[in-house]
Amino acid sequence: MDPREVLGVSPNAGEEEIRAAYLRKVKEYPPDQAPEEFEKVRNAFETLRDPRKRTLAMLHASDPGAPLTSVLNGRAPRRLFAGPQPWREALKAK
Amino acid sequence: MQPKLTPGGQAPWTPGISTTGAAEETSIRQLLAHGKSKTALDRAKDLHKALGSAASEALLIDAYAGRIQALLDQNLALEAKSLIELVRERYPSAKARLDALRATSAARAGALDELLAPLADPGLGAEPRAAIEQAVQNKIADLTAIAACPALPADHPLRTAAAALDRAFVAATSGFVTDEEIALPEVSHRSPLGSWKLLVRAIAHLYRGEDEACREWLGAIKPESVPARLIPAMQSMLGVKPAAPLTPPEAALVSRTTESSAALRNELEKLDRAFADDADDNHIFKLVRLAMQECRRILPDQVETLKRLIFVRGSMNVVDEERMIAALQGMPRQDASFFRARAHGMETTGDDEDLAMASEYWDEFRQRAVREGWFGAKGMEVATLYIHMAGLLRKIPKDELSDIQQESRSNRSLGIEDSYFLFPDKLYERACVLDPHAEVFSQWLSWAVQESAHKGEDVAKAWHKIRPMDLEPLLYLLQAAEQRNAFPSALTYLDKAERIDAVHSVVRASRLRLLAGSALRHLEQKKPHLAAEKLKAIAALPQSRQGDRPAFLAALGYVIAVERGDTRAMDEMRVEACRLLGSDIPVAMLVCGISAAAKRRPVALPLVENFSRAEQAALPAYIARLVAIAKDVGIKKFHLPVPYLGEAARQFPRAKGSLDINQLRTLAETALAMGDEEFAYAVSGEGLSRGGDTEARFLVLRARSMPGQQGDRHVICAAAAAELARPHRDMETIGEAVDLVRGVTESDPFSLTLEQAREVVRKEIAASDYPAYNSRGPDYSALMPDNLCDCPKCRRARGETPHPFVDEDFDDDDLDDEKMESIFNERVPEGMPPEVAKMFFEVLKEGYRNGLSPDEILKALDGTGDLGGGTRGKGKKGRRQ
Numbered sequence: 001m002d003p004r005e006v007l008g009v010s011p012n013a014g015e016e017e018i019r020a021a022y023l024r025k026v027k028e029y030p031p032d033q034a035p036e037e038f039e040k041v042r043n044a045f046e047t048l049r050d051p052r053k054r055t056l057a058m059l060h061a062s063d064p065g066a067p068l069t070s071v072l073n074g075r076a077p078r079r080l081f082a083g084p085q086p087w088r089e090a091l092k093a094k
Numbered sequence: 095m096q097p098k099l100t101p102g103g104q105a106p107w108t109p110g111i112s113t114t115g116a117a118e119e120t121s122i123r124q125l126l127a128h129g130k131s132k133t134a135l136d137r138a139k140d141l142h143k144a145l146g147s148a149a150s151e152a153l154l155i156d157a158y159a160g161r162i163q164a165l166l167d168q169n170l171a172l173e174a175k176s177l178i179e180l181v182r183e184r185y186p187s188a189k190a191r192l193d194a195l196r197a198t199s200a201a202r203a204g205a206l207d208e209l210l211a212p213l214a215d216p217g218l219g220a221e222p223r224a225a226i227e228q229a230v231q232n233k234i235a236d237l238t239a240i241a242a243c244p245a246l247p248a249d250h251p252l253r254t255a256a257a258a259l260d261r262a263f264v265a266a267t268s269g270f271v272t273d274e275e276i277a278l279p280e281v282s283h284r285s286p287l288g289s290w291k292l293l294v295r296a297i298a299h300l301y302r303g304e305d306e307a308c309r310e311w312l313g314a315i316k317p318e319s320v321p322a323r324l325i326p327a328m329q330s331m332l333g334v335k336p337a338a339p340l341t342p343p344e345a346a347l348v349s350r351t352t353e354s355s356a357a358l359r360n361e362l363e364k365l366d367r368a369f370a371d372d373a374d375d376n377h378i379f380k381l382v383r384l385a386m387q388e389c390r391r392i393l394p395d396q397v398e399t400l401k402r403l404i405f406v407r408g409s410m411n412v413v414d415e416e417r418m419i420a421a422l423q424g425m426p427r428q429d430a431s432f433f434r435a436r437a438h439g440m441e442t443t444g445d446d447e448d449l450a451m452a453s454e455y456w457d458e459f460r461q462r463a464v465r466e467g468w469f470g471a472k473g474m475e476v477a478t479l480y481i482h483m484a485g486l487l488r489k490i491p492k493d494e495l496s497d498i499q500q501e502s503r504s505n506r507s508l509g510i511e512d513s514y515f516l517f518p519d520k521l522y523e524r525a526c527v528l529d530p531h532a533e534v535f536s537q538w539l540s541w542a543v544q545e546s547a548h549k550g551e552d553v554a555k556a557w558h559k560i561r562p563m564d565l566e567p568l569l570y571l572l573q574a575a576e577q578r579n580a581f582p583s584a585l586t587y588l589d590k591a592e593r594i595d596a597v598h599s600v601v602r603a604s605r606l607r608l609l610a611g612s613a614l615r616h617l618e619q620k621k622p623h624l625a626a627e628k629l630k631a632i633a634a635l636p637q638s639r640q641g642d643r644p645a646f647l648a649a650l651g652y653v654i655a656v657e658r659g660d661t662r663a664m665d666e667m668r669v670e671a672c673r674l675l676g677s678d679i680p681v682a683m684l685v686c687g688i689s690a691a692a693k694r695r696p697v698a699l700p701l702v703e704n705f706s707r708a709e710q711a712a713l714p715a716y717i718a719r720l721v722a723i724a725k726d727v728g729i730k731k732f733h734l735p736v737p738y739l740g741e742a743a744r745q746f747p748r749a750k751g752s753l754d755i756n757q758l759r760t761l762a763e764t765a766l767a768m769g770d771e772e773f774a775y776a777v778s779g780e781g782l783s784r785g786g787d788t789e790a791r792f793l794v795l796r797a798r799s800m801p802g803q804q805g806d807r808h809v810i811c812a813a814a815a816a817e818l819a820r821p822h823r824d825m826e827t828i829g830e831a832v833d834l835v836r837g838v839t840e841s842d843p844f845s846l847t848l849e850q851a852r853e854v855v856r857k858e859i860a861a862s863d864y865p866a867y868n869s870r871g872p873d874y875s876a877l878m879p880d881n882l883c884d885c886p887k888c889r890r891a892r893g894e895t896p897h898p899f900v901d902e903d904f905d906d907d908d909l910d911d912e913k914m915e916s917i918f919n920e921r922v923p924e925g926m927p928p929e930v931a932k933m934f935f936e937v938l939k940e941g942y943r944n945g946l947s948p949d950e951i952l953k954a955l956d957g958t959g960d961l962g963g964g965t966r967g968k969g970k971k972g973r974r975q
Contacts, residue, residue, distance in 0.1 A: 051474050051475070051478075052474065052478045052533075055469075055474065055475040055478035055479065056478060056482065058468075058475075059434065059438070059456075059478075059479065059482060060438060061434075062431070062434060062435050062438060063438075064403075064406045064407065064410065064435050064436075064438050064439035064442060065407075065410075065439075065442060066403075067362070067363075067366050068362040068363075068365055068366050068385070068400070068403055068404065068407070069359050069362045069363060069366070070403075071362070071389075071393070071396045071399055071400050071403065072355050072358065072359055072362075072393070077352050077353050077354065077355050077392070078352075078353040078392055078393065079300060079301050079303075079331065079351055079352060079353070080350065080351050080352065080353055081267065081268050081269055081301065081351075082267065082347075082350040082351050083264075083267055083268050084263055084264045084267045084268065086343070086346055086347040086350045086351070087263070087267050087297075087324065087347060088235070088236075089343045089346070089347070090323070090324060090327055090341070090343040090344045090346070090347040091235045091320060091321075091323050091324060092235050092236075092343075093341055093342075093343040093344070
């Protein structure tokens with residue numbers, strides 16, 4: 001998994017931002033309570049901290065063999081304007 | 095007699111007893127708290143009738159209020175309203191409280207005028223005002239009705255706020271709105287309609303795709319207010335699974351406002367399956383068109399990403415690129431992301447030529463990524479990328495890579511610098527310029543060493559020049575110089591290495607070895623005076639006084655004295671060597687070995703037959719000791735007369751008990767080096783029987799001593815050795831054992847469990863006799879992998895007959911070089927020059943060994959074929975055009 005996704009930082013995040021995100025995640029997943037998650041967070045941080053490892057992770061951030069349906073992952077479907085009526089009906093129904 | 099119970103399950107109250115009255119009040123309040131308002135009201139009436147006090151009236155009014163609320167909750171607004179009027183009339187003191195219930199009743203009944211009318215009175219008390227506003231906040235869902243309510247003046251703040259909210263609500267649900275349009279200054283945060291303002295903003299952010307902001311606005315809505323009713327539906331739109339199933343109108347709202355991606359998912363799954371099944375191209379292109387059409391409709395912002403994914407997957411499946419571009423309705427955008435995906439895709443196919451293409455695509459990626467600002471043109475990222483590209487090229491077999499380089503350059507008329515992405519050397523060089531880090535140089539050196547010793551030295555020199563304090567290049571240069579007997583250079587490098595890290599194990603062990611090598615070289619060059627200088631330098635080293643080194647120095651001194659004709663020194667040195675080694679025989683053997691290493695005239699050794707029995711019995715120990723001395727001082731090949739080794743083998747059964755484990759190992763290795771596998775086999779058996787940490791090492795020696803036809807047993811022993819060495823982290827033995835296994839099973843992974851490995855040791859100790867040609871040896875059939883290749887080439891590599899059913903009396907492998915040459919010489923055409931005949935014989939021999947037919951050998955002779963007997967994949971050459 002892309003280490004940036006693990007830490008929840010943008011592709012352009014600098015060292016400070018990466019460090020802050022790491023500390024946030026460690027609070028969220030303390031090693032004594034969530035050892036597996038902590039391990040992932042730790043590995044991601046180690047990768048991003050080392051410029052060579054970070055580059056290699058960046059080179060392989062996209063998986064060409066991933067299912068094509070991955071384009072739908074984490075994407076909210078398109079939202080349509082339907083006017084006020086269905087909203088009002090949902091409000092009045094309760 | 096028991097009192098009769100009321101419908102509420104309570105005992106009736108008996109008037110006149112005050113303590114019981116207090117208990118009855120408690121009981122009535124409990125009934126109210128449990129929602130039993132009717133029973134509570136009946137009993138409160140009875141209590142008030144009996145007591146008639148202010149307290150009982152207050153309790154009665156509470157009971158009425160509870161009953162009215164219950165009626166309202168059951169949507170019996172008319173009944174509730176009648177009861178309110180009745181109580182207001184009878185108990186004026188409860189007016190303010192009943193007004194609040196009246197507001198709720200009016201709100202429930204939809205009597206908006208009735209609900210809001212009191213708000214027009216400026217003198218309305220705080221309590222009824224709050225009750226009305228709470229009813230508006232929590233019960234009224236119709237903003238239009240509030241905005242148009244005639245019971246309030248047109249400029250009443252509630253009406254103007256409702257009108258503004260209604261307009262904003264319609265706008266936000268019908269199209270994109272600006273922040274100004276939903277600022278709504280008419281609606282204060284204290285207004286009963288305040289939550290509507292938050293809802294309108296949440297809707298606006300939802301449509302803008304600002305989901306986080308939408309969540310924040312939803313979180314601020316008062317949970318009891320009317321707008322909070324839309325929270326489950328909106329959370330569902332945000333992708334949160336609702337805690338309870340949505341109501342039909344909520345589900346309808348979600349469905350009408352959210353475009354389903356189910357159709358696109360379905361198309362993409364079909365396309366994924368088609369790629370996985372390597373389906374017909376036409377079918378794939380049809381699915382591509384459908385998927386792209388659906389994506390354009392549902393996820394227009396993902397069209398480029400999907401195009402890129404499909405295009406790369408198509409390339410990996412080798413579909414027609416032109417038709418793929420047509421199906422995608424255009425080439426994907428050729429940006430850094432595209433070339434990254436393309437290069438990564440090519441890396442994963444496992445094809446040699448694709449690896450070269452991947453390197454080329456990575457170079458395209460580099461150029462675009464720099465242009466798009468992913469990283470700088472001369473940073474560490476580019477260096478890391480070059481190293482990665484070089485790593486890919488290293489996976490390609492050398493000759494294949496050379497073909498690719500030549501073809502690419504000739505097709506495009508490029509120079510080496512222009513097509514540097516196909517040359518590991520150039521890539522490493524560029525990487526080291528950008529990031530002169532030891533790790534980067536180390537990778538370059540490891541590649542260069544595999545190419546040639548000369549290239550390795552060039553890289554190590556470049557490394558040393560840029561990073562003079564790194565030890566690795568100096569150690570490499572030192573060893574390379576030593577390999578070619580350039581001892582002065584090696585000693586210069588050693589001086590530098592000692593200045594960096596004098597206690598490094600390799601550095602510490604080098605000086606004595608290099609000086610000894612240098613002395614031998616001087617002897618070889620007939621410069622005994624220089625050899626004597628080196629001997630003096632060795633003698634001055636503290637480490638030269640350890641172990642058997644003084645004996646070596648004495649023997650070396652003797653050889654130098656012989657060369658210088660210094661008989662006195664000769665005598666002194668011989669006596670000293672005899673004192674140290676305990677006998678004339680090992681001294682003679684050591685002198686003989688040193689003279690041979692220095693390429694001096696041979697020293698006559700006594701015949702082994704003339705040895706006493708004690709001297710003969712001591713031969714295995716002598717050999718082990720002298721070979722160890724030679725190895726210690728860096729003599730690569732210690733000369734040992736064959737009859738001496740033969741006698742040692744004969745004496746071994748008697749002498750083996752007196753040899754320690756290191757001597758056994760040295761003896762087995764010496765026997766193997768001199769081609770006496772039978773002796774090595776016997777020594778390895780003794781070594782195995784001693785047990786301990788060296789079992790794995792002796793199992794490797796046993797595998798190496800196995801005769802050729804014992805292929806399976808050879809593999810089993812090597813695999814067992816690897817397993818036994820693993821717990822001791824003996825990397826040298828593991829590496830050697832794995833190489834032995836791979837040498838037979840090629841790339842097939844083959845390993846044993848630790849228990850199986852121990853069983854192999856037990857069986858090998860028991861198998862003390864050297865296997866004869868047709869002997870079976872221990873039965874390892876249960877341990878053999880089922881998938882060993884049965885082709886003649888692999889069978890031959892395992893030392894088995896090429897064909898399982900071949901007549902074993904005639905095996906063409908029996909033709910060794912000597913026999914082949916003799917047959918060839920009988921038939922060589924008359925007049926053929928001997929040099930040409932020799933070359934002709936070499937070609938025939940190699941072809942014959944590789945199982946080629948005479949036609950194939952002739953093709954190799956005229957340059958149109960090769961002697962390897964294999965063909966390399968050329969199927970995708972066209973893709974590089």
